[in-house]
Amino acid sequence: xxxxxxxxxxxxxxxxxxxxxxxxxxxxxxxxxxxxxxxxxxxxxxxxxxxxxxxxxxxxxxxxxxxxxxxxxxxxxxxxxxxxxxxx
Numbered sequence: 234x235x236x237x238x239x240x241x242x243x244x245x246x247x248x249x250x251x252x253x254x255x256x257x258x259x260x261x262x263x264x265x266x267x268x269x270x271x272x273x274x275x276x277x278x279x280x281x282x283x284x285x286x287x288x289x290x291x292x293x294x295x296x297x298x299x300x301x302x303x304x305x306x307x308x309x310x311x312x313x314x315x316x317x318x319x320x321x
Contacts, residue, residue: 248262265318269318275305289301
């Protein structure tokens with residue numbers, strides 16, 4: 234199926250350069266990128282760029298401040314899939 238997407242000029246240029254470096258087409262690069270995003274663990278993004286200590290820290294069982302867990306959970310399966318996708 235064909236579709237039209239609107240990309241900033243700089244992003245399109247960078248994508249074309251990467252496609253050429255990988256000896257592939259822009260179409261294939263876009264498909265790979267979409268597959269990567271769709272099959273990766275979900276990414277939670279905060280609306281604000283700055284986070285307060287209350288958002289970043291929690292008290293552990295000893296009442297010591299500790300960084301709250303967040304982001305993606307890194308597993309061996311996830312790392313191996315990324316390595317395979319990158320050809321490493």
